[in-house]
Each structure stands twice: as structure tokens, then as C-alpha cells.
Amino acid sequence: xxxxxxxxxxxxxxxxxxxxxxxxxxxxxxxxxxxxxxxxxxxxxxxxxxxxxxxxxxxxxxxxxxxxxxxxxxxxxxxxxxxxxxxxxxxxxxxxxxxxxxxxxxxxxxxxxxxxxxxxxxxxxxxxxxxxxxxxxxxxxxxxxxxxxxxxxxxxxxxxxxxxxxxxxxxxxxxxxxxxxxxxxxxxxxxxxxxxxxxxxxxxxxxxxxxxxxxxxxxxxxxxxxxxxxxxxxxxxxxxxxxxxxxxxxxxxxxxxxxxxxxxxxxxxxxxxxxxxxxxxxxxxxxxxxxxxxxxxxxxxxxxxxxxxxxxxxxxxxxxxxxxxxxxxxxxxxxxxxxxxxxxxxxxxxxxxxxxxxxxxxxxxxxxxxxxxx
Numbered sequence: 001x002x003x004x005x006x007x008x009x010x011x012x013x014x015x016x017x018x019x020x021x022x023x024x025x026x027x028x029x030x031x032x033x034x035x036x037x038x039x040x041x042x043x044x045x046x047x048x049x050x051x052x053x054x055x056x057x058x059x060x061x062x063x064x065x066x067x068x069x070x071x072x073x074x075x076x077x078x079x080x081x082x083x084x085x086x087x088x089x090x091x092x093x094x095x096x097x098x099x100x101x102x103x104x105x106x107x108x109x110x111x112x113x114x115x116x117x118x119x120x121x122x123x124x125x126x127x128x129x130x131x132x133x134x135x136x137x138x139x140x141x142x143x144x145x146x147x148x149x150x151x152x153x154x155x156x157x158x159x160x161x162x163x164x165x166x167x168x169x170x171x172x173x174x175x176x177x178x179x180x181x182x183x184x185x186x187x188x189x190x191x192x193x194x195x196x197x198x199x200x201x202x203x204x205x206x207x208x209x210x211x212x213x214x215x216x217x218x219x220x221x222x223x224x225x226x227x228x229x230x231x232x233x234x235x236x237x238x239x240x241x242x243x244x245x246x247x248x249x250x251x252x253x254x255x256x257x258x259x260x261x262x263x264x265x266x267x268x269x270x271x272x273x274x275x276x277x278x279x280x281x282x283x284x285x286x287x288x289x290x291x292x293x294x295x296x297x298x299x300x301x302x303x304x305x306x307x308x309x310x311x312x313x314x315x316x317x318x319x320x321x322x323x324x325x326x327x328x329x330x331x332x333x334x335x336x337x338x339x340x341x342x343x344x345x346x347x348x349x350x351x352x353x354x355x356x357x358x359x360x361x362x363x364x365x366x367x368x369x370x371x372x373x374x
Contacts, residue, residue: 023058023070027374032139032334034367036359039082043359047081047367049089053097066105073098082359098145107154114145117164119179121188121219121227124291124309125268127246128192128215128229130177131166133203137307137320139334139369144203148175158183168199175199187220209277210236224253235276242275257296264293281349288312289351301326309352315343316350318362330373337366 030051039045055073062068075097083089100113120128124136134141148166155161159182166175177194196211212234219227230247250266271286272278280287289312295305307320323335340353340362347355353362 023056025054025056026073027052027054029053029372029374030369032367032369034081034336034365036082036363036365038363040357040359040363043082043085044080045082047079047083047365049077049079051075051077055098060101066103068101068103070101071098072096083361086359086361088359088361096145100145109152110149111151112149114147115150116143117146117148117150117166118143119181119190119192119217120215120229121217121250122229122248122266123250123252123264124266124293124307125248125289126229127231127248128217130175130194130196130213131204137309137318137338139322139336140371146201146204166201168197168201170198170200173197173199175201184218187218189219190217191215192217206233206277206279212236224251226251233276237275237277240275242273244270244272244276246270259297259299261294261296266291281351282314284313286313287351311351314346314350316352316354317341317343318352332371334369334371335367336369337364339364 028051030049030053033046033048036043036045036047053073053075055071057071057073058069060068060070073096074094076092076094077090078092079089080091084091096114098114098116100111100115102109102111104110117131118129120126122128126132126136129143131146132143134143146166148164150162150164152160152162160180162179162181164175164177168174175194175196177192179190179192181188181190183189192213192215194211194213194215196206196209196213198210199207201207213231214234215229215231217227217229219225228247228249230245233244233246234241235244246269248266248268250264252262252264255261255263268289268291269287274285276285278285290310292308293305295303297303303324305322305324307322308317309320310317318338318340320338321336325333325335327333340350342350342353347353350362354360
């Protein structure tokens with residue numbers, strides 16, 4: 001990463017040395033505050049954030065056969081409220097959001113640096129989201145970048161093979177993966193394999209486990225859209241190799257109501273053998289969850305969404321409404337909220353909702369966010 005940043009400094013301050021160098025400045029400001037009426041005792045009632053993102057992106061080198069482009073985007077955020085008090089978010093965070101160079105020649109792309117590595121067909125649940133840190137029900141869900149090298153080769157218009165290496169500081173270990181994607185008949189299809197050693201990348205799920213991971217995804221449409229995505233994890237632990245399997249099955253349809261009423265439904269299954277490392281808060285080896293989304297544009301300026309998440313085993317749920325209002329072509333206003341509960345008597349350890357003496361992020365809330373691009 002340090003060498004990469006030094007190279008970008010050379011590009012910015014000595015552009016006369018590189019033929020075809022150009023770049024543009026882009027950024028955004030995000031301001032938001034959420035009121036938590038049932039915030040636990042000792043925790044603030046308002047959870048607020050301010051975020052500035054500023055980036056350069058463009059072309060560094062180019063000729064008739066190949067080109068090199070780049071992105072260098074920094075992000076600074078300041079948080080105040082119960083999520084910071086409970087250490088769910090840092091009070092001040094300044095880091096690179098994206099910082100990569102990409103070499104492209106014909107059907108080959110090679111990108112190194114902090115980048116997004118995200119694929120799969122699931123919408124709410126993402127078994128193949130190895131590096132996904134998004135909150136899909138949040139305002140503008142985005143995944144943080146991961147430092148790594150990724151190569152992609154397109155061997156026809158709809159088919160590609162891809163490989164990646166993500167380093168960890170722990171004993172110079174590396175996550176390595178391979179993916180194939182193509183159209184099979186009328187279905188978008190893909191296969192993936194990854195070796196995941198125990199790492200110190202603690203922003204990632206299962207970062208402390210050694211895993212061999214295999215996965216698939218498929219997506220198609222016949223009157224309604226449908227998809228499936230799944231992953232099999234083989235854990236290496238104390239000389240044994242227990243299994244875990246995660247899968248999602250989804251479908252969606254747009255009804256001819258108003259400007260189009262979109263309905264999406266997903267079912268998520270997770271099951272594991274007894275010897276597999278237990279991470280569930282209730283110790284269950286099998287989990288069944290459902291998620292659905294309703295969304296609809298109202299004219300050209302308004303888009304409303306309604307998420308609902310339900311856990312079949314513990315009865316916990318979340319209902320999450322959102323409204324996006326377009327003020328100008330670059331300024332957007334978001335009204336959002338959430339309401340959680342449980343259909344069972346245990347309210348202290350639900351997967352989607354729990355009542356505790358410490359703020360945990362599942363409390364009911366209502367919020368306002370302004371997003372301005374420049």
C-alpha cells in the first residue's frame with residue numbers, strides 16, 4: 001500500500017512525466033442524525049454523524065494497446081452518540097475508502113490497492129460476501145475497500161475468470177480466491193473457491209478461522225426474477241474438518257401499480273456441524289431467516305422503501321422504512337427509521353432485536369440524512 005501511495009504522489013506532482021495523465025476531483029458530504037427514544041440509561045438519545053469523502057480518479061497512462069487508470073479517495077467521519085459510546089463505531093475515523101491502480105489491456109484487467117471485491121446474486125443476504133461490510137438496509141449501503149490484488153480475464157462478452165490475493169499482517173498469510181462467471185443458457189451463473197487462513201482482518205466475518213470455501217450463484221428470470229447463492233465452508237480445527245453451509249433463495253416481481261411497485265423476498269438458511277466454531281449468540285446450529293423489500297418511485301423525486309427482516313428460530317424482527325427525496329441533481333434527503341421486536345418472550349438475545357442495558361444498534365429509531373455530491 002505504501003509503494004502504491006508513493007506512486008500516486010509521483011503522478012499528481014509530476015504529471016509531465018506520464019503521457020496521457022488526467023484526473024477529476026469528486027466528493028460528497030453526508031450529515032445525519034438519528035433519534036433513539038429507548039436508548040439505555042447512560043447513553044445519549046441522538047446518534048449523529050458527519051462524513052466527508054474526497055477523491056481523485058482518472059487515467060494515468062494510455063496508448064493504443066493498454067491503459068492505466070486510478071482512484072484515490074479518502075474518507076473522514078465524526079460520530080457522536082450511543083453507537084460511539086458502545087464502541088460500535090469510532091468517534092473519529094480517517095482512512096482511504098478506495099486507493100487503487102488498474103492496468104487494462106484488451107480482455108485483461110489487473111487492479112491493485114484498496115478496492116471493492118463484491119459479487120453474488122443475493123440482495124439482502126450475501127453468503128458470497130467474503131469482503132462485504134455493507135448494511136444493506138441502511139441509507140446508501142456501501143462496502144469498505146479491502147487491500148488486495150485482483151485480476152480479471154473476459155474470454156467472451158459474458159464470461160470471465162477472476163482471481164484475488166488479500167494479504168494479512170498475521171505471519172504474512174494471504175487469502176486467495178478464484179471465481180468463474182458466465183451465462184449458462186439464460187442464467188447468470190458463477191462458481192467460486194477461496195482459501196481463508198486465520199487472519200487479523202477483524203472487519204471481516206470469520207477472520208480468525210482457517211477455512212476452505214466453495215460457492216455458487218445463479219440468477220434468471222421467467223415472469224418473475226429468481227436467484228440462489230450458497231457457500232460451503234470446510235474449517236480446519238484441531239485436526240478435524242467440520243462443515244458449515246449457508247444459502248439464500250430469492251425472487252422478485254414488479255407490479256403495475258403507480259410507477260411500479262417492486263416486491264422482493266429472500267429466504268436464508270445456515271447450518272453447521274457440532275464441531276464447527278460456534279458464533280451464534282444462542283448456540284443454534286441451524287438458522288432460518290426471511291427478508292423482504294417493497295419499494296416504489298413516486299414521480300421523479302421520491303422513492304420509498306420498506307425492509308422487513310424476520311428470524312424464524314428466535315422470533316425477532318426488524319421493520320425498516322426509508323424515503324429518498326431528490327432536492328437537486330446533487331443533493332438528496334433521506335428519512336429513515338426502524339422498529340424491532342420479538343414474537344417470543346425472550347427479548348434479550350434476538351438476532352434482529354434485543355433489549356440490553358448497553359446500546360446494541362437494534363433499538364427503534366427515526367432519522368434524517370442529507371447527502372450532497374460535488
